[in-house]
Amino acid sequence: MSASRRSGTTDELGPEEPEPGGAELLAALLDGMDAALCAFDADGVVTHWNREAERILGWTAAEAVGRRGFADWAVRSADAEDVEGRLLSAMHAPGRQVDEFALLTKDGGRVLVRTQTSAVRGGDGKPSGVYCAFSEVHTQIDLERSIALSEALFENASWGVVLVDADLRPAVVNAHAARALGMGRTALLGRPLGEVLTQGVEELESALTHVLAEGAPPAPAEMWLAVRGDGGEPERRCWRSGFLRLGSPLAEEPVPLGVGWLFLDVTEAKQTEAEAAQLRFRSQQLHRAARAAAECEDPMEAATVQLDFALAGFADHALIDVIDSEEPQLRLVRAAVTPAGAPGPCQPAGKARLPLRYLEGHPAPQCVERAGSVRATAATAEPGRAREWALARQWPESSVHALCAVLRSRGRTLGVITFLRGAARAQFERSDAAYAESVAARVAAALDLAGVGG
Numbered sequence: 001m002s003a004s005r006r007s008g009t010t011d012e013l014g015p016e017e018p019e020p021g022g023a024e025l026l027a028a029l030l031d032g033m034d035a036a037l038c039a040f041d042a043d044g045v046v047t048h049w050n051r052e053a054e055r056i057l058g059w060t061a062a063e064a065v066g067r068r069g070f071a072d073w074a075v076r077s078a079d080a081e082d083v084e085g086r087l088l089s090a091m092h093a094p095g096r097q098v099d100e101f102a103l104l105t106k107d108g109g110r111v112l113v114r115t116q117t118s119a120v121r122g123g124d125g126k127p128s129g130v131y132c133a134f135s136e137v138h139t140q141i142d143l144e145r146s147i148a149l150s151e152a153l154f155e156n157a158s159w160g161v162v163l164v165d166a167d168l169r170p171a172v173v174n175a176h177a178a179r180a181l182g183m184g185r186t187a188l189l190g191r192p193l194g195e196v197l198t199q200g201v202e203e204l205e206s207a208l209t210h211v212l213a214e215g216a217p218p219a220p221a222e223m224w225l226a227v228r229g230d231g232g233e234p235e236r237r238c239w240r241s242g243f244l245r246l247g248s249p250l251a252e253e254p255v256p257l258g259v260g261w262l263f264l265d266v267t268e269a270k271q272t273e274a275e276a277a278q279l280r281f282r283s284q285q286l287h288r289a290a291r292a293a294a295e296c297e298d299p300m301e302a303a304t305v306q307l308d309f310a311l312a313g314f315a316d317h318a319l320i321d322v323i324d325s326e327e328p329q330l331r332l333v334r335a336a337v338t339p340a341g342a343p344g345p346c347q348p349a350g351k352a353r354l355p356l357r358y359l360e361g362h363p364a365p366q367c368v369e370r371a372g373s374v375r376a377t378a379a380t381a382e383p384g385r386a387r388e389w390a391l392a393r394q395w396p397e398s399s400v401h402a403l404c405a406v407l408r409s410r411g412r413t414l415g416v417i418t419f420l421r422g423a424a425r426a427q428f429e430r431s432d433a434a435y436a437e438s439v440a441a442r443v444a445a446a447l448d449l450a451g452v453g454g
């Protein structure tokens with residue numbers, strides 16, 4: 001038996017000799033273990049030595065079994081008495097005894113090992129020797145660090161960590177991820193992702209499947225997801241996500257255990273980036289519009305050019321209504337309009353100057369009377385109702401959102417400019433109103449030069 005020594009009919013660390021084949025089985029079990037194992041009888045003679053012990057120290061079982069203690073081969077002479085005494089003292093101590101020793105390798109090197117030693121008792125219950133399991137200290141430290149890192153990730157990490165099994169269901173969830181997903185850590189286990197997320201689940205599952213099949217992507221991915229809540233419209237959040245394919249460290253060939261999904265909520269940062277990019281684009285558009293308008297000899301053409309540049313990325317249509325100065329009461333007439341069908345440049349409305357019969361409470365007259373911007377929307381209405389809403393206000397039937405900004409120049413109110421968006425766009429926000437007022441000021445200056453409005 002390569003991993004142990006036998007004498008007579010009994011093993012020195014056990015009772016009777018195993019049945020035929022039992023010795024080979026015991027040797028196979030010892031050699032198959034990841035831990036280094038050795039054993040000593042009551043006199044300190046090595047009786048067992050497995051392959052992991054051979055790997056760490058270089059001494060084969062044939063060279064180790066039968067030696068008394070570690071003196072003159074596995075430890076320095078100066079340390080031999082102390083090491084042997086501490087190892088054999090485990091025969092008379094309860095439980096396991098943990099020590100650290102510096103052992104010698106066959107090639108003369110030194111290895112610091114951590115040992116766990118326990119007594120072996122014979123059939124009469126008296127100590128008959130000790131067995132010792134040992135491993136390199138740096139290996140143990142690496143293991144402890146890995147465990148500590150795992151515990152820190154799942155308890156104290158400021159980002160979400162979810163271990164997803166091969167069926168794409170959460171197997172382990174840390175506290176941060178549980179809060180982000182709006183459920184308890186235990187409640188999330190084993191649930192399909194479609195029961196947790198309402199938007200973006202297909203994209204996430206596709207990414208997890210890809211990682212299982214081909215490995216982690218080279219860079220994090222930003223995904224917009226919405227968590228299923230108790231009620232109301234779920235809020236979309238941007239999670240910067242990284243993925244790791246998990247394989248079993250115990251198998252010779254990597255066996256996928258699942259995917260580690262790490263994510264961090266970057267919604268606010270993405271929104272800030274989008275707002276900054278939008279602001280830069282709009283500033284560039286105003287600058288381009290000013291340069292193009294400066295080349296126009298006709299002030300009315302300059303006003304429509306300003307509007308053409310303003311529409312890019314901002315609205316689908318725009319209308320310019322000016323005040324009929326010949327009427328004592330407020331009356332608006334159409335001065336310029338963008339095409340309601342195919343895209344095209346803003347065109348003057350002609351010289352007919354027919355009055356617009358706006359209904360009471362229409363946003364355009366309200367804007368003139370208040371001398372401030374007015375927003376309106378029919379986003380919550382059904383498509384048919386939204387169409388009626390737009391036609392009743394004399395806007396293109398596809399209009400769903402409106403923003404009116406007053407046209408003022410040199411202290412005079414000249415009229416109103418109306419920006420319109422369809423259902424595919426979001427409704428106007430306050431930041432949009434500030435941009436619309438900037439455009440209105442430039443358009444009003446051109447209309448004032450043209451003698452239109454007021």
